[in-house]
Amino acid sequence: MRILAISGSMRSESSNTALLKEIACLASQWDESIQIEIFNSHDKLPIFSPDKEGDNTPPAVLELCEKIALSNGIIISSPEYIRSIPGGLKNTIDWLVSRTEIIKKPIVLVHASHRGSDVLTSLRIVLSTISENFSDEVFLQIPLIGKNEDEVRQIVNSEEFKPFIIGFITDYIKYINHTTPPVFQ
Numbered sequence: 001m002r003i004l005a006i007s008g009s010m011r012s013e014s015s016n017t018a019l020l021k022e023i024a025c026l027a028s029q030w031d032e033s034i035q036i037e038i039f040n041s042h043d044k045l046p047i048f049s050p051d052k053e054g055d056n057t058p059p060a061v062l063e064l065c066e067k068i069a070l071s072n073g074i075i076i077s078s079p080e081y082i083r084s085i086p087g088g089l090k091n092t093i094d095w096l097v098s099r100t101e102i103i104k105k106p107i108v109l110v111h112a113s114h115r116g117s118d119v120l121t122s123l124r125i126v127l128s129t130i131s132e133n134f135s136d137e138v139f140l141q142i143p144l145i146g147k148n149e150d151e152v153r154q155i156v157n158s159e160e161f162k163p164f165i166i167g168f169i170t171d172y173i174k175y176i177n178h179t180t181p182p183v184f185q
Contacts, residue, residue: 001033001173004071007040008078008089008119014040015112015144016077018152023075023110023140026162027169034173036075037067042088048095064092065101073106073176076127080119085126097130106133106176110168112152114143133179140168 005024007017017040024036044060052058057065068074078089085093096102107127111120127134142161144152155161 002071003036003073004067005036005038005075008086010088015147018149019112020077022156026165042092048091061095069101075108077110080116083118085122102130104133105131106179107131108135108138108172110140112144135175138171138175
């Protein structure tokens with residue numbers, strides 16, 4: 001089972017990226033066949049232009065699309081910037097809109113904050129538009145705003161939150177298995 005986890009933040013001390021790393025760690029401990037790769041290299045993708053699609057698609061975009069094609073599902077965790085989707089993440093999504101790799105991918109959200117409902121609303125609209133298998137019901141929210149990677153690790157592995165994360169992983173794997181055939185390399 002291969003999952004691509006996309007962090008909407010490019011910040012080196014991002015609580016969203018730290019949360020995705022901990023989800024990846026717990027998932028592989030729970031079931032070693034689950035591999036979660038983190039993507040937050042939005043700055044490597046040029047600004048989207050329809051003129052750069054098709055034969056002109058940049059190599060970095062093709063590489064991301066290959067990762068998506070080989071994944072069984074996608075998890076997205078993003079901060080809220082000015083009540084919306086961060087520009088880098090939005091640009092990444094724009095590159096995927098006319099591509100076929102994303103259309104049926106099971107996509108879910110995790111949120112590393114107790115606030116930020118506007119970005120969640122925006123992402124739900126955008127993601128349900130680009131994938132017919134976006135799930136609003138498989139969702140994880142943990143208040144990690146302002147926490148560093150060590151603090152995130154402690155919180156995620158605490159008796160309070162670890163069961164929620166294992167439950168999220170379990171529900172997401174069931175959702176993937178229910179909605180899509182396996183991906184073969």
